[in-house]
Amino acid sequence: MLLRHTPTTQSQRKALHVNPAKACQPLGAMCAALGIHGCLPHSHGSQGCCAYHRSALARHYKEPASASSSSFTEGASVFGGQPNLLQALDTIFSVYDPQVVAVHTTCLSETIGDDLGQITEKARKDGKIPEGRVVFGASTPSYSGSHMTGFANMTKAAVASLSESTGRRSGRVNILPGWVEPADMEEIRHLARELGVDPIVLPDISDVFNTPLTGEYNMFPSGGTPLDDVRATGDATASLALGERCSAPAARWLDAQRSVPCSVLDMPFGLKATDRFVDTLRRIAGKPVPASVERERGQLLDMIADMHQWLYGKRVAVCGDPDQVESLVEFLVSLDMRPVHVLTGTPGKAFTKRIRSLTSEVEEEINVKAGGDMFLLHQWIKNRPVDLIIGNSYCKHMARDEDIPLVRWGFPILDRVGHQYFPTAGYRGGMRLLEKILDALLDRKDRDDPEESFELVL
Numbered sequence: 001m002l003l004r005h006t007p008t009t010q011s012q013r014k015a016l017h018v019n020p021a022k023a024c025q026p027l028g029a030m031c032a033a034l035g036i037h038g039c040l041p042h043s044h045g046s047q048g049c050c051a052y053h054r055s056a057l058a059r060h061y062k063e064p065a066s067a068s069s070s071s072f073t074e075g076a077s078v079f080g081g082q083p084n085l086l087q088a089l090d091t092i093f094s095v096y097d098p099q100v101v102a103v104h105t106t107c108l109s110e111t112i113g114d115d116l117g118q119i120t121e122k123a124r125k126d127g128k129i130p131e132g133r134v135v136f137g138a139s140t141p142s143y144s145g146s147h148m149t150g151f152a153n154m155t156k157a158a159v160a161s162l163s164e165s166t167g168r169r170s171g172r173v174n175i176l177p178g179w180v181e182p183a184d185m186e187e188i189r190h191l192a193r194e195l196g197v198d199p200i201v202l203p204d205i206s207d208v209f210n211t212p213l214t215g216e217y218n219m220f221p222s223g224g225t226p227l228d229d230v231r232a233t234g235d236a237t238a239s240l241a242l243g244e245r246c247s248a249p250a251a252r253w254l255d256a257q258r259s260v261p262c263s264v265l266d267m268p269f270g271l272k273a274t275d276r277f278v279d280t281l282r283r284i285a286g287k288p289v290p291a292s293v294e295r296e297r298g299q300l301l302d303m304i305a306d307m308h309q310w311l312y313g314k315r316v317a318v319c320g321d322p323d324q325v326e327s328l329v330e331f332l333v334s335l336d337m338r339p340v341h342v343l344t345g346t347p348g349k350a351f352t353k354r355i356r357s358l359t360s361e362v363e364e365e366i367n368v369k370a371g372g373d374m375f376l377l378h379q380w381i382k383n384r385p386v387d388l389i390i391g392n393s394y395c396k397h398m399a400r401d402e403d404i405p406l407v408r409w410g411f412p413i414l415d416r417v418g419h420q421y422f423p424t425a426g427y428r429g430g431m432r433l434l435e436k437i438l439d440a441l442l443d444r445k446d447r448d449d450p451e452e453s454f455e456l457v458l
């Protein structure tokens with residue numbers, strides 16, 4: 001009964017967040033930087049920030065997350081962190097020798113006003129960056145946006161700093177998958193290749209955060225977008241940005257500065273969003289959808305049709321990051337489920353508008369909030385209970401207190417495994433997501449059914 005004191009009466013709160021439903025920008029920046037092969041993320045701030053962000057990633061993925069820190073102390077906090085960053089770059093290249101160092105700011109260095117571009121330039125002039133090695137930076141002030149914003153800022157900084165344009169189109173397609181699981185990135189790449197598209201997936205944390213156990217430790221895992229591919233994004237034929245918040249800023253930058261036309265799509269979670277992704281790939285490739293992809297789609301459709309009776313009318317509370325949640329809500333509505341409470345910690349009016357549009361035909365009042373917190377979600381659930389909660393591990397407290405089944409989905413998942421290895425994106429991923437939802441609902445039914453309706457065959 002950890003949250004037993006949550007009251008049902010909601011009062012107006014503007015300045016106070018209780019149990020936030022988001023993390024800070026540098027966490028997302030660190031994750032995006034780790035999606036570039038041979039890249040060491042560098043946190044320009046105090047050690048505590050870097051330790052928190054590394055541990056958040058390591059706890060979610062159950063893999064080490066390497067990163068370095070400018071290790072600010074009192075002096076740097078007052079006079080600025082330039083000497084710390086110059087020393088750090090010296091040490092990083094002497095000890096770890098990464099191909100790329102991706103620097104991001106923190107609250108502290110942003111408040112001081114450190115200029116990453118100027119410091120990096122000085123490091124170059126002072127000979128602290130070896131020949132052939134790359135350092136770039138992203139501004140990630142933690143007091144605006146969320147970890148999603150940091151992911152987007154780092155992805156945009158990567159293409160803005162590293163992409164090159166020769167004036168010739170390569171025929172390749174940039175796919176900016178946003179912050180999804182490594183297995184989702186593999187699924188997205190699988191669909192692109194089935195459609196005959198040669199993708200540059202950026203960033204790409206597959207084979208970074210879902211590596212096999214080999215008995216050997218590699219500071220820089222085999223995965224991540226190769227540096228040459230990051231450079232080649234400027235010559236691509238098209239960009240597909242999956243997610244308005246995570247991916248669109250980088251794709252729009254490539255469109256405006258490198259003349260790579262971009263399409264901004266929803267993340268391919270669920271049938272309809274995956275259909276739009278596949279259709280866009282089909283038009284770019286100029287080829288029909290292959291039978292292999294039609295088969296995957298047909299299997300998902302079959303599963304939905306077979307199990308619809310257990311999904312119909314079920315009321316769901318959803319909490320997570322906006323790009324993911326928008327696709328999920330569309331999927332739930334398409335299953336005839338009712339997402340009645342929908343909350344994201346990332347601020348932004350567009351989210352509320354989109355969710356209202358997606359749920360316009362649900363015959364029930366929908367609670368929606370962008371920039372909300374877990375406390376509010378719990379209050380909503382107390383006032384109007386649901387059959388299912390879908391969200392990250394932090395939802396487990398309210399799920400337990402209210403005795404509601406929970407499907408863990410999103411970031412972070414601290415108390416389960418599988419999200420790294422099994423996708424929920426694409427058609428095959430949609431089947432897994434559906435399986436998780438059905439398992440939660442049917443396990444609850446088996447637990448609660450009286451003996452006379454306790455069935456072996458459903």
Ligand code: SF4
Pocket residue numbers: 024025026048049052106107108142
């Ligand atoms: S909110 Fe600021 S101080 Fe706190 S971990 Fe994030 S960057 Fe560091």
